[in-house]
Amino acid sequence: MIERIGQRTLRFAEPPLLLSHAAAVGKKEGEGPLGAQFDFVTQDDRMGQKSWELAESELQKTAIDTAIKKGGLQKGDLDVILAGDLLNQCIGSFLASMQSDVPYLGQYGACSTMAQGLALGSCLVAGGAARRLLAAASSHFCSAERQYRFPLAYGGQRTPTAQWTATAAGAAVLGMRGSGHIRITHALFGKMIEMGVTDANNMGAAMAPAAYDTISTLLSDLGAQPQDFDCIVTGDLGHVGADLLLTLLREDGIDLSPVYSDCGSLLFGETQDAHAGGSGCGCSAAVLCGPLLRDMQADKIHRLVFAGTGAMMSPTSVQQGQPIAGICHAVVIERSNA
Amino acid sequence: MIERIGQRTLRFAEPPLLLSHAAAVGKKEGEGPLGAQFDFVTQDDRMGQKSWELAESELQKTAIDTAIKKGGLQKGDLDVILAGDLLNQCIGSFLASMQSDVPYLGQYGACSTMAQGLALGSCLVAGGAARRLLAAASSHFCSAERQYRFPLAYGGQRTPTAQWTATAAGAAVLGMRGSGHIRITHALFGKMIEMGVTDANNMGAAMAPAAYDTISTLLSDLGAQPQDFDCIVTGDLGHVGADLLLTLLREDGIDLSPVYSDCGSLLFGETQDAHAGGSGCGCSAAVLCGPLLRDMQADKIHRLVFAGTGAMMSPTSVQQGQPIAGICHAVVIERSNA
Numbered sequence: 001m002i003e004r005i006g007q008r009t010l011r012f013a014e015p016p017l018l019l020s021h022a023a024a025v026g027k028k029e030g031e032g033p034l035g036a037q038f039d040f041v042t043q044d045d046r047m048g049q050k051s052w053e054l055a056e057s058e059l060q061k062t063a064i065d066t067a068i069k070k071g072g073l074q075k076g077d078l079d080v081i082l083a084g085d086l087l088n089q090c091i092g093s094f095l096a097s098m099q100s101d102v103p104y105l106g107q108y109g110a111c112s113t114m115a116q117g118l119a120l121g122s123c124l125v126a127g128g129a130a131r132r133l134l135a136a137a138s139s140h141f142c143s144a145e146r147q148y149r150f151p152l153a154y155g156g157q158r159t160p161t162a163q164w165t166a167t168a169a170g171a172a173v174l175g176m177r178g179s180g181h182i183r184i185t186h187a188l189f190g191k192m193i194e195m196g197v198t199d200a201n202n203m204g205a206a207m208a209p210a211a212y213d214t215i216s217t218l219l220s221d222l223g224a225q226p227q228d229f230d231c232i233v234t235g236d237l238g239h240v241g242a243d244l245l246l247t248l249l250r251e252d253g254i255d256l257s258p259v260y261s262d263c264g265s266l267l268f269g270e271t272q273d274a275h276a277g278g279s280g281c282g283c284s285a286a287v288l289c290g291p292l293l294r295d296m297q298a299d300k301i302h303r304l305v306f307a308g309t310g311a312m313m314s315p316t317s318v319q320q321g322q323p324i325a326g327i328c329h330a331v332v333i334e335r336s337n338a
Numbered sequence: 339m340i341e342r343i344g345q346r347t348l349r350f351a352e353p354p355l356l357l358s359h360a361a362a363v364g365k366k367e368g369e370g371p372l373g374a375q376f377d378f379v380t381q382d383d384r385m386g387q388k389s390w391e392l393a394e395s396e397l398q399k400t401a402i403d404t405a406i407k408k409g410g411l412q413k414g415d416l417d418v419i420l421a422g423d424l425l426n427q428c429i430g431s432f433l434a435s436m437q438s439d440v441p442y443l444g445q446y447g448a449c450s451t452m453a454q455g456l457a458l459g460s461c462l463v464a465g466g467a468a469r470r471l472l473a474a475a476s477s478h479f480c481s482a483e484r485q486y487r488f489p490l491a492y493g494g495q496r497t498p499t500a501q502w503t504a505t506a507a508g509a510a511v512l513g514m515r516g517s518g519h520i521r522i523t524h525a526l527f528g529k530m531i532e533m534g535v536t537d538a539n540n541m542g543a544a545m546a547p548a549a550y551d552t553i554s555t556l557l558s559d560l561g562a563q564p565q566d567f568d569c570i571v572t573g574d575l576g577h578v579g580a581d582l583l584l585t586l587l588r589e590d591g592i593d594l595s596p597v598y599s600d601c602g603s604l605l606f607g608e609t610q611d612a613h614a615g616g617s618g619c620g621c622s623a624a625v626l627c628g629p630l631l632r633d634m635q636a637d638k639i640h641r642l643v644f645a646g647t648g649a650m651m652s653p654t655s656v657q658q659g660q661p662i663a664g665i666c667h668a669v670v671i672e673r674s675n676a
Binding site: 003004010054099100 | 341388391422425426428436440445454466469527532651653655661
């Protein structure tokens with residue numbers, strides 16, 4: 001049963017289990033502070049493929065296959081795959097699952113795609129539409145640069161507010177039955193919030209108001225304080241957007257800082273020249289499905305809010321002067337010690 | 339409650355109501371054989387906007403607003419919007435709903451997007467995750483030509499197997515409570531089926547095997563014959579793909595022809611120079627949310643299979659020589675005379 005509490009938060013009376021998870025990342029991401037906590041780190045960002053798009057697809061496929069294997073499952077055990085990425089027509093995702101023989105629902109939520117898949121997936125599992133499903137998302141620095149900015153060979157300068165698209169993918173399997181202690185207890189679908197930002201090199205500013213809307217609604221609906229969670233993590237506001245989010249919440253008398261992190265800020269170290277931090281669908285997907293869920297399994301985190309943030313724009317919409325809306329979908333993930 | 343019957347068909351014990359629906363189309367579509375049955379026909383395919391992308395967005399917004407109004411509803415009555423289109427990063431859809439203040443889940447299923455939204459939406463409503471939601475999809479000939487083929491000014495020649503991307507949008511509101519006689523009783527999520535087609539000008543051939551897989555699975559799961567339905571409609575195989583689908587089913591001893599139509603074949607008349615027929619997310623969305631659902635309301639169709647077909651490709655994937663997979667999601671829609 002799915003119950004609505006407060007304005008918009010969905011509560012699962014019998015919360016879906018997060019049965020398995022895996023993260024696969026690129027070389028630079030593997031050299032960062034979280035490097036040791038990913039399931040797969042490639043030394044060749046081309047992944048042995050002849051294009052960056054195929055490389056991204058192969059990285060997502062690696063995360064999917066690893067998650068399925070770690071769960072002791074086979075592809076045939078899945079009722080559906082929910083996946084998406086930043087590439088035009090989401091080709092990174094459909095190519096990754098094309099030969100899987102599993103029903104497929106393409107998702108587009110920009111960098112909020114992993115959170116969108118988990119929120120939607122937990123509703124499908126809790127509502128009885130799927131016994132077991134997989135949510136996945138990916139991004140690749142080189143395929144994204146070519147599509148959104150310039151081909152790498154151009155050597156374009158990056159602004160200080162620019163984020164570095166992560167070469168990364170994450171996948172998680174949800175189901176009602178199975179072994180495990182990690183469950184998705186609540187989900188909240190985000191609204192697009194548009195505050196007039198038109199600078200495609202400052203996504204953090206475009207997304208922070210949506211993160212503010214979703215996190216403050218969730219806390220209010222649950223009657224909760226930030227300290228009721230071990231960790232509230234956004235993905236991926238980067239340093240600039242994270243500061244804005246803390247400021248917006250502080251104006252409401254909410255101090256998120258004791259429990260707050262951002263996947264984009266966590267992924268790269270200070271010496272890695274990633275400017276305002278990581279971004280891309282794969283960033284929050286890999287940080288969640290690698291380090292964060294490992295910490296939950298290891299009993300270091302018990303109650304986590306995963307709030308994925310996306311910037312709704314395209315090169316065409318930006319060139320045409322359209323504003324960039326942010327969106328933020330959230331799930332509450334809990335570890336039970338039973 | 340959602341019950342799984344046979345291999346993959348989901349049956350809704352209490353089927354969601356299709357509360358309202360609307361279709362908005364371009365000038366050429368309005369001049370076709372179905373023209374009088376759409377809610378809105380524009381005489382200006384630019385929709386008063388300064389770009390084709392904004393025109394598409396405005397058309398989808400018109401379908402959404404009309405569906406909400408016809409249902410006697412307001413935007414605030416919706417718990418979520420599921421929408422998608424063919425444009426990079428689905429900008430037609432997110433721009434249409436950006437200011438709606440309704441939670442938003444971007445969907446990408448190529449031309450199967452409307453069926454994907456209805457199948458997913460009916461699971462969310464039947465499972466208790468949403469009280470009321472809207473599914474929408476759109477396409478625009480001019481924005482699609484520029485992105486997939488050539489800008490219109492190029493005047494490129496079209497092959498006989500090519501389909502004409504419809505300038506069209508459809509929207510439908512689903513909910514558990516309300517007045518009405520039309521319900522979604524079953525849903526089936528499709529698998530990607532890839533048979534080696536690489537010709538982006540022959541989408542019908544790429545999609546027909548997926549339609550075959552979904553329709554034969556659905557009939558088998560339901561223990562049904564084609565004649566158990568008043569109408570089985572695909573969207574959008576066009577003339578070439580429709581012939582292939584009938585041939586594939588005939589090899590299994592199934593004669594679909596007495597009840598079969600294709601939205602792409604229905605939309606344009608023979609004199610309209612649309613070659614193999616209509617296509618685009620908006621084609622099946624508008625033909626369903628215009629003529630077909632009107633016929634159900636008027637008691638002319640009682641039991642309908644809506645099987646939306648999509649071709650999973652992008653200009654980049656085709657240029658890189660990747661095969662095109664088809665996908666087909668289906669819903670069964672019934673009119674009760676109670």
